[in-house]
Amino acid sequence: MMQRVLLWGTIFSAVLAPLPVRGQAPAAKPAEEVYKNIVELKGTPADQVDPAMQFIAASLGVNCQFCHVQGKFEADDKGAKKTARQMMAMTAMINKTSFGGRQQITCNSCHNGSTRPAGIPAVQESDTPAHPAAMGAPAGGAQPSVDEILTKYVTALGGADAIGKVTSRAMKGQILVGGSGTPIEVYTKAPNMRVTITHNSEGDSYTAFDGKAGWMGSTGRPAREMNASSSAASSLDAEFSLALHLKEMYPQLRRGRPETVDGVVCDLVTGQAPGRQAVRLYFERESGLLLRMVRYADTPMGRLPTQIDYADYRDSGGAKVPFRWTLSRPNGRFTIQISEAKANVPIDDAKFARPSGDVK
Numbered sequence: 607m608m609q610r611v612l613l614w615g616t617i618f619s620a621v622l623a624p625l626p627v628r629g630q631a632p633a634a635k636p637a638e639e640v641y642k643n644i645v646e647l648k649g650t651p652a653d654q655v656d657p658a659m660q661f662i663a664a665s666l667g668v669n670c671q672f673c674h675v676q677g678k679f680e681a682d683d684k685g686a687k688k689t690a691r692q693m694m695a696m697t698a699m700i701n702k703t704s705f706g707g708r709q710q711i712t713c714n715s716c717h718n719g720s721t722r723p724a725g726i727p728a729v730q731e732s733d734t735p736a737h738p739a740a741m742g743a744p745a746g747g748a749q750p751s752v753d754e755i756l757t758k759y760v761t762a763l764g765g766a767d768a769i770g771k772v773t774s775r776a777m778k779g780q781i782l783v784g785g786s787g788t789p790i791e792v793y794t795k796a797p798n799m800r801v802t803i804t805h806n807s808e809g810d811s812y813t814a815f816d817g818k819a820g821w822m823g824s825t826g827r828p829a830r831e832m833n834a835s836s837s838a839a840s841s842l843d844a845e846f847s848l849a850l851h852l853k854e855m856y857p858q859l860r861r862g863r864p865e866t867v868d869g870v871v872c873d874l875v876t877g878q879a880p881g882r883q884a885v886r887l888y889f890e891r892e893s894g895l896l897l898r899m900v901r902y903a904d905t906p907m908g909r910l911p912t913q914i915d916y917a918d919y920r921d922s923g924g925a926k927v928p929f930r931w932t933l934s935r936p937n938g939r940f941t942i943q944i945s946e947a948k949a950n951v952p953i954d955d956a957k958f959a960r961p962s963g964d965v966k
């Protein structure tokens with residue numbers, strides 16, 4: 607395990623991975639059988655340790671080294687790690703005694719991105735109030751139903767017939783991270799296969815969903831299967847005609863309060879279903895297009911969000927698709943800009959399959 611943690615490589619595989627970005631332990635085993643020094647996370651599935659750690663690091667706004675010595679994750683030689691253990695017990699206790707065992711309080715409730723929680727409210731630093739009460743409550747009026755929102759979305763993309771006529775896409779573009787671009791290819795095929803290949807200078811890296819499970823890999827290393835929650839995220843991204851399948855995937859979609867995204871009024875739809883990540887979907891009121899999706903990975907410490915902002919919708923084979931999307935997480939973000947998309951090109955299923963040995 608530790609070996610794989612250290613081997614973990616390029617920045618691109620890091621930002622592309624749904625979560626976690628490192629190696630995984632077998633899901634069935636409890637954490638204490640895979641790791642060396644587990645006290646608070648006893649009984650938690652081993653593959654949940656890494657997402658829990660990412661949640662903690664994001665909540666405190668620190669990296670792993672704040673609590674760990676690199677390569678010696680089991681050691682208790684940093685005071686912060688011992689404090690963190692006490693905090694885990696305290697947080698569980700608050701939820702148990704005050705919230706009926708529901709995970710209402712998390713590390714982030716108090717820490718909110720800082721190692722020192724602020725117990726004292728901030729003063730108003732400028733003439734603009736720090737917490738404008740009116741934010742996020744766009745003008746009233748009749749609100750559309752979930753069905754109306756989804757119908758408008760399908761129409762905005764070109765209609766169900768046009769969407770259904772496209773069954774594959776081969777796309778080329780760039781992944782943009784911190785101002786620099788790297789060539790990328792994205793292949794997608796109905797109903798739910800997808801592979802993204804990033805051409806790094808030192809080799810290629812892959813993030814894929816083969817229709818059943820997600821996998822990742824990079825040149826010269828064994829491809830590895832994603833854990834359940836990463837795979838669930840990846841399956842959502844791989845959904846070829848999300849617009850047509852949303853109701854089937856999330857039988858209990860609900861309407862949320864309208865919100866604004868970058869000043870644009872959006873209708874909000876939320877969904878959750880067993881085995882799927884909970885989602886919040888933001889549809890632009892005027893155009894009907896999906897502007898944002900936030901999906902949530904459950905970790906033992908709380909939910910980790912991934913936000914995807916869609917833009918640059920263009921026609922591809924008779925139906926519209928976003929040519930740009932930005933994926934943001936607590937620990938990073940990247941943008942993919944597609945420059946060329948070919949619809950209905952034949953793509954062999956083998957293209958999406960996880961290689962049995964090293965990735966070429």
Ligand code: HEC
Pocket residue numbers: 640641642643644645646647648655656659660662663666668669670671672673674679680686687688690691
């Ligand atoms: C705020 C402190 C804190 C941060 C930051 C943190 N951890 Fe941890 N980590 C802990 C604590 C506490 C434990 C022990 C949990 C227990 O007792 O069950 C632990 C345990 C682990 C273990 C199990 C080690 C073993 O063999 O027992 C691994 C692996 C690990 N952390 C990885 C990470 C990674 C990777 C990161 C960065 C994403 C990270 N941690 C960030 C506090 C932290």
Ligand code: HEC
Pocket residue numbers: 662666685686687689690691693694695697711712713714715716717721722723907
């Ligand atoms: C109810 C509020 C609350 C919650 C929930 C909470 N903390 Fe804290 N935490 C604090 C406060 C307050 C301090 C500062 C204590 C001090 O300054 O002595 C602190 C301090 C810490 C520190 C020490 C920071 C340093 O500078 O050394 C760590 C590490 C920490 N918390 C980790 C966590 C983790 C991990 C969780 C979630 C499992 C968590 N906390 C949940 C309130 C909270």
